[in-house]
Amino acid sequence: LTITGLIILGIVITSGGGPDHHSIGFQFWRHPGPFTQYNDITGSKGRFLGFWAVLTQAAFSYIGTEIVAIAAGEARNPRRNIPRAIKKVYIRILLFYLGGTFIIGLLVPSTDPSLRLGSGVGKSPFVIAIRNAGIPALPSIINACLLTAASSAASSDLYTASRAIYGLALTRSAPQVFARTTARGLPYVAIGFTALFGALAYMSLSKGAGNVFNYLVDLSAASGLLTWLGIDILYIRFYAGLKAQGISRSSLPWTSRFNTGAAAAWYSAVWIVVILFFSGFNVFLDDSWDVGTFVTDYLPIWLFPVLWVGWKLVKRTHFMRADEMDFLSGLEEVEAASYDEPPPKNFVERVWRTIM
Template sequence: MDLSRGLKSRHLTMISIGGVLGTGLFLYTGAALQEGGPLGILLAFSIMGSVTYAVMISLGEMVSASPLPGGAISLAARFVDESLSFTLGWFYWYTWTIFLPSELSAIAVLVNLWNTSVNNAVWISIFLVAAVGINMMGSAWYGETEFWLSYIKIFLIVGLIIVDIVISAGGVKGAPAIGFKYWRTPGPFVQAPGVGGALGRFLGFWSTLTRAAFSYIGSEIVAIAAGETQNPRKNVPRAIRNVYIRILLFYILGVFVIGITVPSDDPRLGLNSGTALASPFVIAIQTAGIKVLPTIVNAALLASGLSAANSELFTSSRALHGLAVNGHAPGVFGRTSARGVPYVAILSCAAFGALAYMSIKSSAGTAFGYLATLGSAGGLLMWWGVCVIHIRFEKGLRLQRVPRADLPYTNVLTRRGAAAKYAVVLITIILFFSGYGVFLKGAWDTPTFITTYLPIMLFPVVYGGHKLWTRCKVVPYEDMVFNVYADVQEEKEESKSRWRRLFDAVV
């Protein structure tokens, strides 16, 4: 049985927001601030935001026309070749499989703010079971859960931005105005260890790019969800069209207020601080002397963590299901229940959540750092693949003389693959130099080198190995199919209240 199309317009809108809002922004931006400084983190998130937007509009153009199960995994087989589909599928699966235990570890750290008497293994188990339960109930339940949890995320980030601006302006009784004090001392950039001068400041900024990538990866969940969405020809473009607003409002403005309220040399920013205070938002509130708010914020952060874990299990299971549907994984992973739930894929991916138990020891931050680096590299390679697919997709449109006006969604920046070409160049540079630090004199670190460059080295190996084994050929431009959306059943649009229409206009 096929996957059920249980996701409604409002679900997809909120999922598209939830995909880019999680502990990557709320918790781990602290480490990025510590490495790059306030201006460094702002530049890093702005650059990665532009890459994210380029990838999203390119992906949105393809997936709205061809809303296939598996998203880009299936698009790769249709517009490039089976080898790229195989490679992207397995890399995407491992990316989200790794992110799941990372998120569960973060949730356990957040709970520690209130209760340290209970072993973290208990909290990890509770939230893992909750994520599995929600996913096993089907896409409609998943969508409804994400809809309400994403509301919490939006109110949380907007509230935190307002609070940080008030703190910076001196609006908290007893706390002095900060302004841009921390841009002067300790300074706008942080020197990379062992490197002085302008080069050291540049390398400090560069080190934050992969952390920014970790925060943004997940935006493409809309493409995976398209295979289970009602009216994908209308609802996918609707979710894609305003993505730049979310990038500007939530991420770039978010890291800006972090940089003006928390000094980059604050020791609480380290991932191994052991408590939720590693969140720069919470640090700013605590430093300002606001007593109750940190607890409220961390409660909302817990909801954010559950939402992210929920989405990560959803995404990894759909990637595994998509691999099975395309013949790149055992067929058992393609099985669905009577309600269209890929239960075998869900349970298989959930089993990897046990990796979160590695974080029970004091080295939780270090373990997370390695997992996040592995996942970020995999996610960026997936984005790189999306760009390659779109470059061929766009050329196929031109050679077959398919009018762009006939596409459900298009963007002026995607003409002749411009956005995809921009993103593929930047992603290549970022991936190649992401682990520069290990090559500095006296700074060699084997685990960092492996987690940074192993995925990059394996990508061409997996692609080439599959190519040699199957001898599959690249899809000729004249054989590309662009009318898959015509086979998707359009369903009646759900009615919207005045408040829902206003909310859609904002987000």
């Protein structure tokens, strides 16, 4: 609701509906333009580096769209509800992510000095646009809404991370203490351990709050990109297993209408690797070396394979061939838990089902 209201408000402001009645239109697309120079590097090289420098932040913004798959293990009627939820992810990306970014590009120029205030909500382009339009009191209300949205995102991240650790513990890939649950099945140890990392946010209270915030964003973005890379690799292996065992794609409960095979996963994986390895290019420029930036950009890249190789060496596990993959274990339980939900009885139920 918050982002929908902000998009509508942004359209009103850029169309001249603010108190100053100034129509912005696409003037910021002409000056300073959609591409800005990176630091003091001029020309096409500077514009390209300016674009490349924000890819990590862009990835950070999209991280979390895969949470729906993690929730599948606890969802009711997953064969029906998970495909419905995944279809809505595309709508949210197009409307909220891309739509919101488009409106921000209309409202605030990249040269606005308020964008460099630090890491607080006052740095939000929407808040800056509302303040520039001369709308009193509303920026404080938007700040409160953004803090509420941030709390929701934190809850989702806490759920995702704790369930991942809990799942690893169930397969004996993590200490068994994380498999402990309450009588109602809540993995309290995994949740408590995950919540401890939230204390890192207090680092932003120091004088270098902006730098700390950027470090946390870079670290989270690199970890998220590695998660996406893992999803790509898993899909490539999954597709190879289906092909090796003669399982038709049409037999799956839900498939994408675009049958690209493993090509899309390969395309995604290659670009993720490229972005990861060049994400910290700025520290290699003249007089730009920063230990914190280098560590947060590249630590996850090396930590992930080290842990994976270490596990292989210690546990002496072998690589599973495509024809050895097990696609049947647990299938009967999933099918038994599936059912056809009754059709909506009235208009309110139809609207609710469409939204949810």
